[in-house]
Amino acid sequence: NGIITSKVTPSYSKSTVDAAYAPHSGSSIFAATEVAGLGGTVRSIRPIFQYKRFFPVQNRRNTVGFHVQGSFLTGYGGEVAPPFERTYLGGDNDLRGFDIRSVSPVAFLPSNASIQLRNPDGTVVPRDPSNPLRGAYTIPIPIERIVFPGGDTSLVSNLEYRITIAGPVALAPFVDLGINPILRNSQLRINFGQLAALNSTPFGCPTLDFALNCTGTQFENFSDILKIVDATNFQPRMSTGLELQVFLPVINAPFRVYWAYNPLRLDTTTTTPIPITRSMFPAGAAGDYTYQNAIAVYSPTYLLREPLKTFRFSVATTF
Template identity: 40%
Template sequence: MSLGVEGIGGNARSISTIFETKYFRPIHRRNVLGFRLQTAFVTGYGGIEPAPNNRFYTGGDDSIRGFDIRTVSPIAFVPVTSNTSVSFNDPNQLSGTGQPVTRTIGVPLLSYTIVYPGGDTQIIGNVEYRIPLAGPVSMSLFFDGGVNGILRRSQLKLDADGFNQLQTTFPNVSISNSLQLAPGSNFAPRTSTGVEFIVQLPIVQAPFRVYWAFNPTLYSHVVTAPSNAFYLSDTFKNSLPPGVYDLQIAPYLDDLLKTPQTVYFNERRSTFKFSVSRTF
């Protein structure tokens, strides 16, 4: 068990705990059945959230072998603002040929970016059945499983100044100061099973292994961010020529609202990898 405290006297503050236990049992004298359980938790203190690099990202040959390294994380949505240009024909202003003059305005647009913030809680379990083959060569049948998630949702908050700016720019939208999470992504279970072959390298005394993993449980979803939004004051709308907003501006903006960011999140069902290490 380990306990870490960061930020005493600094501006980044976190407390982390990691508990790990292992058990090995001989089978038929030469084979070994091994178990490992690891749990971890991190939190900020003093009103400060833990830094992103202190949060947990699962996956890889040291945790759940069938998933790429540090790719398992809850999925969240971060609100961002931008200005989009909208052009319309102004019937009150005519060109030399008698055609309406094209005008362009900037409209504040609220959209959401998909991010992977990492978890504050991680639980990993591993089982291996190790079989010596010949000399420095052995094989293992393994099963890995675990979850990565966020218990303290209150520590995923927007910057106070940025949140106030969002509320001022978009008074017509209900915006939360806590990040929204994609449905089903928080503590989504992952499991991986397979076989690996290990060669103990004689010079560096390190295990080189090649393994194939199949993932019975994974996260495969179409992740769609919350709908976009915009804001134009009634005063500005009333300053436009009659019909311009309803017939020219609103249809264009409504189309933008229909295209939130979408990610097709498909984790691989199986993988083949090699590494110089052991899971435990």
């Protein structure tokens, strides 16, 4: 069945920019709306807006350049936009001080795992003590995995002061500012089949019956909406630094080296939600030990820290 996208993109553009590379004056505006749903299986809308403006200074020797771009993505008709269409920022084209496509809100996705019952000394408890060859006493448990789903709304602005040194060589102090939140949490839905399978999975194994099947299991009622870490959703990012720009006529492409400092970045910690409970494990020391081990393994504290400084080579331009 898969994902089949059929879309149209009406657009409007106007430009008075005086050069394709390193312009000195003029402005450019672009507006478009991607509409998917005229066939295929995807129902989504994405409006996009981009504006550039260049101001000559020092008798047209130097240039002040400004760029802003925004977009918004949503599904309609009860559908969600495909995950691969969501927005990620970072890299040469928007926020230069951040890794490529690394800027995203953080969320937790429900899943399942299993853990072996162990004694406090670390030895595995067999499922059948009279016949260890029947394998280990294994307990299915619900867990939450950290994911980076991307935003549905992005807004980025860039400001540069390009100082011509000689010929095609320029030095450009710059500032990049952007944000990439999720505005419509309802669009961050789990696949129906995956959710149904999770909610019908029996978790825990506090006791075994005569046939060595788990009894006393319990079911979870996971929501179909992913849990977003609030501290990561509306976190603005900023990069500022210095860029050396050179146009290489041999390969007919711009080459640049830049150093960036990120005064606004994500630097926080978050702990995985804990759907695991003590009642999912057998009574006794082995159950206590395995429960604590499961919490330590499947509910860690994550350090979400983006780079403070970046030094990078690139064959591209930001705008």
